[in-house]
Amino acid sequence: MSLKITDECINCDVCEPECPNGAISQGPDIYVIDPNMCTECVGHYDTPQCMEVCPVDCIITGVEESREVLEERYRIISGQKVA
Template structure:
């Protein structure tokens, strides 16, 4: 699954620079995660970095975007191929 940011977000700005895929950006009111770019840090780190730094624990799994670890890794490979 990709991750999502809930409305409990306090706009503290710590998650955005931690995302290795650039999936996090400022939305209209709170930060948002692009599910097309979120790999839960698969391919980069053992754990999602945004969840590690979030002071209010407002970044759960997004039930609307279920993906296996293999699918997340395939997405990571596609993202890295585009960046090259």
């Protein structure tokens, strides 16, 4: 797991369309991030776009993952050959 949305989420709807992997969706109470789809925007952007647009800074690092792990997940999600 990389990023996580905390209970401070106000359901403002700005993070979901920013995720290039489709990892963010509406949960029962707040938005949630699918840890199997989140690459912290590795492969797309230099910084996590959801964190950039969140007006209440409720998106945090859950369990830190190395850049290599995030890059491998990006390659799997995007259909690129995994080394």
